[in-house]
Amino acid sequence: MNVCIVGTGYVGLVSAACFAEMGNDVVCVDVNPDVVSTLQAGKVHIYEPGLEDMVRRNYAEGRLIFTTSLAEGMERASFVFITVGTPSRPDGSCDLCYVEQVAREIGQNMHKPVIVVDKSTVPVGTADRVRAIIRQELDKRGVNHDFDVVSNPEFLKEGDAVSDFMKPDRVVVGTDNEKSAEYLKTLYAPFARSREKLIVMGVRSAEMTKYAANCMLATKISFINEIANICERVGADVRDVRIGIGSDHRIGYHFIYPGVGYGGSCFPKDVRALINTAHEFSFRPELLEAVDTVNNRQKKRMAERIAEYFAQQGGVSGKTLAVWGLAFKANTDDTREAAALAMIEMLTAQGMRIRAFDPVAGEKVREQLAHNPLVEIVDGQYEAVQGAQALLVVTEWNQFRTPDFERVKSLLTAPILFDGRNLYPPSMMAELGFAYFCVGRPD
Ligand code: UGA
DSSP states (O other): OEEEEEOOSHHHHHHHHHHHHTTOEEEEEOSOHHHHHHHHTTOOSSOOTTHHHHHHHHHHTTSEEEESOHHHHHSSOSEEEEOOOOOBOTTSOBOOHHHHHHHHHHHHHOOSOEEEEEOSOOOTTHHHHHHHHHHHHHHHHTOOOOEEEEEOOOOOOTTSHHHHHHSOSOEEEEOSOHHHHHHHHHHHTTTSOSGGGEEEEOHHHHHHHHHHHHHHHHHHHHHHHHHHHHHHHHTOOHHHHHHHHHTSTTTOSTTOOOSSOOOSSSHHHHHHHHHHHHHHTTOOOHHHHHHHHHHHHHHHHHHHHHHHHHHTTTOSTTOEEEEEOOSSSTTOOOOTTOHHHHHHHHHHHTTOEEEEEOTTTHHHHHHHTTTOTTEEEOSSHHHHHTTOSEEEEOSOOGGGTSOOHHHHHHHSSSOEEEETTOOSOHHHHHHHTOEEEOSSSOO
């Protein structure tokens, strides 16, 4: 089949590579000529395990093409996927300017029947808006092509994006048009092999499903962080509590790891966007508001504990903190809404010096925080610790899981470790002689 994908971010590029991998002809369109030429040179501008190989191979075999021209992309396409960014506005609502711009251009370039697929995360009602914009452009041109606008939200996780796309839990298709549903079933048949994995529903329900899924997952995380905070105070261990509740199959073990709060480009933005949508319809979503509040508090929690610890020693000002991990989670270079950045901002505002290391995101953060003279990004995890007063672990990269603790101890001025991800057993840390602070477990 001929597929056009507009936007080469995580979702767009992964979808394009995976559709091409299954033998489809895919044209990937991006407005940024630098991104297009990087991709044409066989390089991928985002860090995603397995993606570069797949892009390079399919490009070399001619099934994947990159261009800045939507007209070229739409020449033969039966499907046009919209996978452009939907950033947050300052009030938390979703900014649809890129989606709307693409919709206009689709209307301007359509010359045959096509199925337009919204894959970007967009508020309920956006497919109708995209449909209206395309219709308006066709009317301006005085032409009438048969087209449909379908919602097909994406559920992939950064770091596991390729395998999530290749083996999805489900594929949601929102359309009232049976023909469109059949076409999408055919396109997705190699991915959603069992038929019940492809779920067809109304357009607005599909749009809502995406937000409901992310808000549910965010709620699980804020819930367990709340429980962890109570555990700390009452002397319970959240690790045991997680296993105790997770063994109930209605609850499950997944996505109830406490930590530094959720970050990334999706959960914080999507929770706020759904809150905003509810407000627009004069409904106050109190649970979602609490999920957001709890998360904002959790992101600062470890920094507060560091400040509290050093309060007895004249405060954090002038002290140096080693930080392991800057990305919002492991296996990505993404630092959007990363807890590490929130904590660094908080602690440097109080005069603390930071020596940070991240295996992938370091370079990016070096540029982002270049204005802050108290922050130094170094190239090795032990280099970060050298001469620091304490170590803070923020991201659960594998290389931080079993470090050489004797070396860490000898490099720190005192053995103090704040662990935002509960990576180490408290008993072992005590034996090693560390003052060890973690999440939801007795210190
Ligand atoms: C999330 C969803 O998991 C995907 O299903 C969805 O498609 C995607 O958003 C999106 O809307 O595009 P992602 O943002 O890549 O994926 O990251 P996750 O792996 O879900 O992690 C999100 C945050 O929650 C991270 O900061 C992570 O550290 C945190 N988390 C996750 C916890 O604190 N505890 C957990 O138990 C799980």
